[in-house]
Amino acid sequence: MKTKQDTLYVGSLAKGLRLLRAFDEAHTELSLTELAQRSDLDKSATQRLANTLHIEGMLEKDPDTRRFRPSHAWLQMAYAYYWSDPLVGQAMPKLIDLSQDLGETVNLTELSGDHIVYVSRLPCKRTYFAATVIGRRLPALSTSAGRAMLATFPEPDRNAAVESWPIKRFTPSTTTDRDKIRGSIARAARDGFAISTGQMILNEIGVATPIIGHDGRAYAAVQCSVSAHTWTRETIIRDILPKLQDTANAISPSFQGHRGSARPDH
Amino acid sequence: MKTKQDTLYVGSLAKGLRLLRAFDEAHTELSLTELAQRSDLDKSATQRLANTLHIEGMLEKDPDTRRFRPSHAWLQMAYAYYWSDPLVGQAMPKLIDLSQDLGETVNLTELSGDHIVYVSRLPCKRTYFAATVIGRRLPALSTSAGRAMLATFPEPDRNAAVESWPIKRFTPSTTTDRDKIRGSIARAARDGFAISTGQMILNEIGVATPIIGHDGRAYAAVQCSVSAHTWTRETIIRDILPKLQDTANAISPSFQGHRGSARPDH
DNA sequence: ACGCATGTATCATATTATAATACACGACAT
């Protein structure tokens, strides 16, 4: 759009990234023309860029169907990420203990702009695979983890987020009323944890506790997803919450600072 | 091997990818000059490309230290990968059951050229975090999973691999003798599973069973890593192996075909 | 056999990325 502005901006690289972003849960393998459509590039550009990505091992190409797919290199990216994120190394052993102790699925999530990202996931009970895979992004306001984190922010920031951050309706019971969300976050600020019901999946309850950073704010949270068939708000608070909080608290002190999410603001 | 390759090769994109590849377990955050050195690009190119990657959200930049790091987008790549890999969706529920049943760490690995890649990982016991993170690549010949897969290949292919594929010494007890490896694979071909001891980490035993594809070959394996302090070859074969095999067999029939790993051969 | 959609290859053109340069800032040493 405004590629013109900067001589420090390499358009070809950016276009190549657009090809990569064309793949998601609904588009797992793409033909050349689909790729072109989804990344809004003309056929020639797509051809050249996709070919380059293929040669460089970022895209696999089925010799028969001629369709492209993410390669194993995409997993290596996650590998590199894990090492680069100081929180992951600190948290993993404790999260493993927690999941063994609880016998329920435990997740580590981080704030990423106005979304949360599932950074690590320890599935225990059989659960919807789809629900939370590593790397999934969800609107922070619609998740227990996001609310637990936001609850640690000063009130002005909190309110600004509640007003402007995106919300997406996943189930009929997803909360879209921002006032209710504000209330939920206020309660989380008071209690130190957040619980949400059926926001993403029906009959799914999420409970999250914040991992507080050096500045008193949380940019990460420990989250636990359980079935509403076997758990209630009360039993969760009684049996899960204490251990969840212990884990989050055990991670917090050993974790100082958070990854600057600054974007260029030219 | 310069641009002369083709007019279908976009050098700028390839260079950008080299920047991404500069990050690994030993290089978790890089300054501009480090980035330039590691990707073998001059300062100007690095500046432009890194800036582009930053603007596009692929690299975070610490405003103070000016150093770059992988962003959350790197996790999203793994997310997209998971959806694109037909094996993952099939295997996950069964792997979860298995890990719950065994109470030991279970991994799903795939063959990627002459390496194996950890595609999914379900940690149970506290274990070295470093050992196996998602996305890690290891020389196939040095791993139980790699040998279990190779064992399903016709003998000529097997031998060619044993001769030419790379080996890396990780511990004093890593097997570097290719004849011994050939023997290990031959045994795996006979038994239908592979066991290796102390290849990656001392006092660590790996056992793997192949996930057989449509052509009788395995491009994936279910693997289990346990401590030599609590397990022996015999107890593993008695208590772990049957369940491991059941799981691999349960995945195999529902999984037809494998992702073509064809590279361009111009 | 035909049209249509898709993947592939080619090539002249100028848009685009390039790499040399100069500037700014902080660290450290004398």
Added chain:
DNA sequence: ATGTCGTGTATTATAATATGATACATGCGT
């Protein structure tokens, strides 16, 4: 203070590079 070094940043003129229109090839359906 004053110097040098190592950085990160910004600005150019230059031509090399990516571009996209085009033509060719291939398969699929009717």
